[in-house]
Every structure is written in structure tokens, then in C-alpha cells.
Amino acid sequence: MITIALSKGRIFEETLPLLAAAGITPAEDPEKSRKLIIGTNRDDVRLIIVRATDVPTYVEHGAADLGVAGRDVLLEHGGDGLYQPLDLDIAKCSLMVAVREGYDYDAAVKQGARLKIATKYVKQAREHFADKGVHVDLIKLYGSMELAPLVGLADAIVDLVSTGGTLKANKLVAVEHIRDISSRLVLNQAALKLKRDRLQPMLDAFRGAIGTGR
């Protein structure tokens, strides 16, 4: 049995064509079903629906053989003990610093300054500001980060931005680009060794579907 860990929403939808390339079709749509384990047209392949941040954990422990996780999630998790051979080039967005409209970010991030940053991505935010030589107080939030600068919880946020719609609606502006994010295929290390005969064809099919040079 091969178990694939996916998260609902954008990653699931954009992974579907890749699964199709490997000859795998889910039996149900997770948006409609409340089941967490979803069968496929192949008896030996099943999908499990987990939170995006949990994908690396499931795969690392071998509860899933492979999964799709955003680079943001992997960088926070550390990625130790996983193989991540493929950039799937899906669910693309950017990790950005954003502030309230009218806030003078450039003046505030001078070397040696001290800022309050609200973010879900503590590790990446810490690294980013350490590289710039700026002191930051990091405030870990689990969602609705856009709110933090508006109510005075933080000076700036570090968050994923894809269209910029949420920022705009909340009168925030992106001021700094940290890195581009897309989703990676992650594999359990022992699984790739023990089930290579079944995983490798899948891997090759994914690679074929994303196109060469990746």
C-alpha cells in the first residue's frame, strides 16, 4: 500500500493532474467528502487528507510514504529525514514582509533597530531579519496575520502572498520579498528504499508531467 499525504484546497487541486499522469484518480473529492482517507482507482494507492503543516510529519514518520508540502512548510519543519527530489511547481506564491499602508518600513529596518513581527513562519522570519542585522521580537500567530499591524500587535508581518488580495482588503502593502515558494514532493527515506519498485515509476511520472529541467 502506498499512502500519499495531501492537504485540502489549492495543493490538492493542483496535484490532481500530476496524479493523473501517474495513473491515479481519487475516488472522492475531499471538499465534498468528510473522509480523511480517500481511495483511488488503484487498489494499492490511497490518499490521506491532512493539514498542510502536518504533511512533513506524516511522511517523516512513515505514516505516509510521500506527500506534497509547500517549501514554506518544509523550511519551518527543517526537512531532516525527508527526501525532497522534485519541485512540483504548483501552489506558487511568495513569502513577503508586509506592513500597514503609510508605515515607513525602509526607515524602520535600519541595522540595529528593533521591530515586532507577527508570523506563522517564525524560523524563516528569524533568519531573514538576522541576515539584515535587525533585532526582531517574533510573535507566533496561527492565522489572520493581516490583523496584527492593524491593531498594533506588530509593526510588520511575514506571510505568504499569492494574489495580494487579502493584503489589499486589509490596507496592507508588501514591502519586501523573502523568497518564492512552490510545493515540493517529499518522500519518506525508508519508503524510497523499501518500496522503490512502486515509488520510482510514480516519481518519474510526476517528473514527466512537470516538464524537464526540474
Place this chain on the structure above:
Amino acid sequence: MRRNLLDLFARYGYELVQPPLVEYVESLFTQDDRALDLKTFKLVDELTGRQMGLRADITPQVARIDAHLLNRQGVARLCYAGSVVTTRPDGILATREPRQIGAEIYGVAGIAADVEIVELMVESLSLAGVTDLRLEIGHLGLFNALADAAGLRGELREQVFVALQQKDSPGLRELTADLSAEAAAGLLALASCYGDGGVMAEARAALPALPAVTAALDTLESLQQALAVRGIEIGFDLSELHSSYYHTGLVFNAYTPGFANAVARGGRYDSVGEKFGRSRPATGFSLDVRALTQLPFPSVKPGILAPAGDAPELVAAIRALRQQGETVIVDLGVQADEVAYDRKLQQAGDQWQVISLTMG
């Protein structure tokens, strides 16, 4: 199981060494081993003011024994079994106090030593009940040759090393963007060279024909052939680099279903004794017995329950039974039901007899 493994090592001619649990830190590391340093718990010796460490690995200690205490000219086959303590566990769900058991050969540079070590490792695992085994070998010389040729140094070299371990091709592409096309292609090819026999041909085609690369590939191939003769099948994983800090050449890892980490690992560490004044070729493997047993308590054979008392006949009867190898538990009057027994010692006249309690 520890007993059985040590007996097996003895049948191969390995001598048991028992290094101390706590030593001065200088004796615990080889070279400037930062990673091992961080994994070691430390304390200050109040007599001398020097820093001591709880060993996080036994191999450097064994290397020191080989270099100093034994100081043999020929081959030394050494084995050990003991607890090590690490500040950080070696993998998810791994214990911080593994019971390390392993075997090492010092003084032989040739592949025959590696063959013996792998054979012993496989036999040890089968003794431990691991039957469905997947063995993967790699060679650190490949990465080192490619990295040297590319002029990789310092932090970048480390980052490339980590990316390779994760087979992180996209990450590698980013990291090697500034290198020459040939060097970058070689490192990238390394990440996808894993699998069965066919990998060797693939590697020879894809990797640049540096002398060190060719030599490493030759070694891998001859190891595969030698092991095939012994009925041991192996796979290759040329980006499999993480065995330990001191490894220098061949590395091998054994995987089995149900374990997220390798169950046994080993490899060659030719310069391990250098810091202790004597650099000898060395190869060896180790495994964590505790991870393999995974039983919270050993199952006990039920014994015989005997009443407490000072009657000379009773004392003599108990002693006699114990000498026969029986487990005799004296009922001290408190919660005797919680001990495992299936027979009872009872008085019949002036004789003491063992009565079976199991229902016919």
C-alpha cells in the same frame, strides 16, 4: 539479544572492549568533531577542573584503544556493547540513550574487511529477527571528489552536503548555480543515482571521470560482487552520506519495514585514530539493540513460589532448586500475586515438594 550478538562477534574472532562511560572530552572526539561535540553531555571534573563528557558514540573510544592500548601492527578486530547518551536523539522517535553494539576492524585498507563487516552486520540483524532487509551502500569519496573539483568550501559545501542527503535537486540547482556547468551537473547527478545494479552504469556515464570518482565506483562494484557471492543483495544510494561524522569512504545503511530510521549503519573511517597519534584504516558497523527489541520488558519465565521461613529443610530445598537453574521467588507476604509463578513449593511431611499450579 546483546548476549547473542556478542557471542556471534566472538565466533568471527572479535575481542570485546569496554571503554568507560565518562571520559575527558579530548578522548571522546576524533579531529574537530563539532557535531559529535554538540551531541555530548558534559560535566566538569572537580578534581582536575577539566571537562569530561558522557560518550555519545563508542567508535572514537575504540579507535583510541586500538591506537594506544593495543598498538598492534597487524589487524585488530574489536567489538563493544554499551549505552551511549546523546543530547539530541538521532532520529524521530529515537531514544537519547541507545544501547550501542558494534564491531570494527582496524588495520585493513582492502575491501575484504568491508565485506566481512557487512556480512557480520547482516547476520547480526537476522539474529535480531530482522529478515526483510534492504541494504544500501554509498561512498563519501564521490561527494568529496566532486566538491573538491568544484572548489566547494565552508558553508556552501555544508549546504550542498545537506541538500544531497535530502535528495533536494531543486535546492542543489540553486546552490550550484554559480559553479561550472560540469561541476554542477556532477553533483546533481549524484542526487539521482540510487537503486539497484543499473545505477553503477548510470553513475559512470553521468559523473565526471575524476580518478577518485572512478576508484570509488570500482570499490562499490567490487563490494557488490563480493557480497553477491555470500547471498547478500545490496542497493546503491550514492547521495547517502549521513552515517556519521568521521566516515571517509564506503557507508552502508540497513533498512527494514516498520522503522523510519536505518536499523544498522556503518562504513569506513580510515583516519579516525589520527588524533590519538596513529592513523589506521578502519571499518565497522553499529546498531541500537534497544530499538530492535522494542519490548518494554523482557518476558520472564514463570518461577516457583516458596514460603518464607527459617526451617533448614526449606532453605536447603530453595537453594537446591536455584542451583538447578530454576527461578525461586520467596513469598514475603506482600502482593505475591504480582510475580510470575506457575508452581509452588509445599511441605509434605518433612519433605518440600514442587506442586504444579497449572490446571490439567
